[in-house]
Amino acid sequence: MNSSDPTLLGTVSAVTGASVSVRLVESLSSGLAIIAGHTYRVGQVGSFVRIPQGYQDLYGVVCEVGATAAPQHFERDVVETSRWMRVELAGEAIGARFERGLSQHPNIGDTVHIVTEGDLRRIYGGRGDDQVEIGHLASAENIAVRLSLDNLVTRHSAILGSTGSGKSTTVASLLRSIVKPGGSDRGSPAARILLLDIHGEYASALADVARVYSASPQTNELPLFVPYWALEAGELLDLLVGTLSDNHEIAFTDKIQELKEKRLALKPILGVDPSSLTVDTPIPFSLKQLWYELIDFETTTFTGAQRDVPALVAEGSADKLAPPRYQPHAIGSAGPYLNTAAKGIRRQLNLLRSRLLDRRYDFILHPGPWEPNLKGEIERDLPELLQGWLGHDRQITILDLSSVPSSVLVRLISSILRIVYEALFWSREKTEGGILRPLLVVMEEAHRYLGAGGDSAASDIVKRIAKEGRKYGVGAMLVSQRPAEVDETVLSQCGTLIALRLANPADRSRVKGALPDNLAGLMDLLPVLRTGEAIIAGEAARLPVRCRVTLPSEGYQPRSADPEVTEAWAKRRVAEGYDRMVASWRAQSTRAVANNTVIQRKPIKDSPDDQGGKV
Structure with missing residues (x-):
């Protein structure tokens, strides 16, 4: 020695x-x-x-x-x-x-x-292979840290860290390193990344490499629509009417199947064989027509000796969600008589009508050009939807869900992921599929819809992606500040862990349990990591590494910085308008304004002789 x-x-x-x-x-x-x-x-x-x-x-x-x-x-x-x-x-x-x-x-x-x-x-290795440079060693700034892009996408990953540890900045920096704007090095011009942005943080950070869709679009953003008829029937009914008994569910699914068959008979749809049509086949149909035909059946009364003559008073309107009116049934044998075949779903139909009238659900129940008319005809079909989300000229698609009501957020995320995954799954042998052009799905605030032991629709589809996505070219990247609340099954499928500062013992314990390497001692550093510093271990890192992630340049950082309390409180107060605050609250939009229209009336002269005429 x-x-x-x-x-x-x-x-x-x-x-x-x-x-x-x-x-x-x-x-x-x-x-x-x-x-x-x-x-x-x-x-x-x-x-x-x-x-x-x-x-x-x-x-x-x-x-x-x-x-x-x-x-x-x-x-x-x-x-x-x-x-x-x-x-x-x-x-x-x-x-x-x-x-x-x-x-x-x-x-x-x-x-x-x-x-x-x-x-x-x-x-x-060198820069010529699949390595993506994301930062440098915490102990040696001259040594770059690189991750395997292939393993990062196909084997799934998780970015975990407490609030303020630099998660959003790390996500933005990592995505920018993958696409490499400006043509630096090799880059990934055909990259396909779908980012679910829960808080609206990334639109400004990735504006030059991303197309942004929002439920309440602002300048340079496109409206987000999710056609309800592309969902599985069970998932759609759970959104519209909640939990159903088996008999009640059959009443709805039979009618959905009937409406889809009518739409298919009206005009053939490419790829759909009428003999193989199911209630889950993504065929457009009208929710208004569904509601109208079911409520008509439930409320019908009959007259006549055979009790088969509808006692109709007014037809109502499916388009205006106006129910038909029938003569009220009478007690005894005189009639009119109730429809004894009714399914007892009036309460659920009333809830469906309420959902259709609620403007907060327009992005899914009234999806713009993807909303069918009463016959099921549409202006745009699923190819245009997927082209907009996955086939445009930029590498990243940001779905800004910050204005979506919390009551429907989990179902919406489930709907988006299911549409994307099903499309890539069934097109796996085509050039647009995930095998020949993989997709990375980045899921912010994953603990909100992937709770431990959860059985939500979002949890089900993410578990499917985590278990099967590798074979079909769909990779998942989870981002969470509470790994202890993320379903263990999903977290265990993440081959690469990027762990930033974590102070909570339960969160650190979950990270240690999910590590693919025996690095419990290294994980003890998590509480003392600096902001933007991470321990990276797993499939994408050839060696577990303590890394200082490269910060995005000024103007390309997420809108997640802490408020400058001292500076804000030290300024002299200016005129404030709390009507604007309430206007934003009521409009469910951060950019809503409250304008009072003031008409100033001034005297006018009809002629030189008339000096005092007023209007």
Whole structure:
């Protein structure tokens, strides 16, 4: 062993599985080492080490430093007079090729060395492969951190961190690194990323590389429409009328099936065989017509000897949601008589009518050119919808859901994901499908609709994407500030974890449990990470790494910064208009205005002789 080697840290003293106890050499007196003009921190938790094995090198991450890292069976005086490190082995390199996992283990007495910049180039590879540069090592600013784009998308990922830890900035920086605007390096001109923006933070940050759809569009934004008839019948009915008994559900689904058959008979639709039509086939039909025909059946009364003559007073209007009126039924045998075949769904039909009249649900129940008329005819079909979301000339699509009512948010997210996933699933053998042109779905505030043990429609479709999406080219990226509240099944499917600062013990415990590598000691750093600093482990990172994420340039950062309290409170107050506050509240729009129309009346002259005529 050459003690003059500047990269030497110590020797292997014990090996247990992938965990190695290292006894530091006595000559190591400083926490810094200068090698080939570069400064390296020595023995820091989260730093890398190299253990030579002849033609092969093993690489690991320092997870613990101090006397507690010593093997338990060592004598106390030996432990107290020595310095120790515990290293978790993560991969090996033969020549210039690095591979995760181990084919052999080190021996007692093998030397342990600092990982230099040359070693990291060997691990991460050059710029010509699938590596995406996202930042630099927290301990060495001159060493770039790169992730595998292939594994990041296909094996799913999660970005986790407490409020204020830099999640939104990390997401914006990561997406910008993937698409690389301006033509820098290779870039990804055909990238396809769908971002569900719950708080409206990303429109300004990614405006030059994204197309924005919003339920309440502003300048340079497009209206967001989600056609209700593209949903599965069960999911649609849950949105419209809530939970139904089996008999009541059959009443609705039979009528939906009937309306879809009528629409198909009116004009054939490409790809639809009438013999294989189901209630879940995405065929347009009118909700107004559905409501009208069902309420007509429920409220009909009859007269006549055979009780088969409808006692109709007024027809009503399906388009205006006006119900038909019948003579009220009479007690006894005189008639009119009730419809004994009625299903007893008046309450549910009243709720359906209420939903159709509620303007907050227009984006899904009255989807603009995708809203069918009473015959089921539409101006635009699903190809135009998917073309707008997935086929435009920019790499990112942002769906701004900040103005969507919280009561319908989970169902809306479920609807969007189901439409996209089903389309990519069934087109998997076509050039527009996910295999030949994959899709990355970024889900902000994932804990709001992926609760632990949840059985919501959103949770079901995300679980399906997490379990099956890799095979069909659909990748998921979860973003959450409360990983403890995210369903464990979904989180366990995330092959790459980007963990920012987490102070809550329950959140840290969930992250530790989901880690693909044995890095519990490294995760103990989570409470003390700086803003914008993350520990990255999993499929996309060739080695677990503590990374400082590159900040987006000024003007391209998400609208998630903390308010400047001191500066705001130190200013002199100006004139305030609380009518504007209430106007925004009532309009459910942050940009609503309250304008009072004031008409000023002034005297006018009809002629030179008339000096005082007034209007």
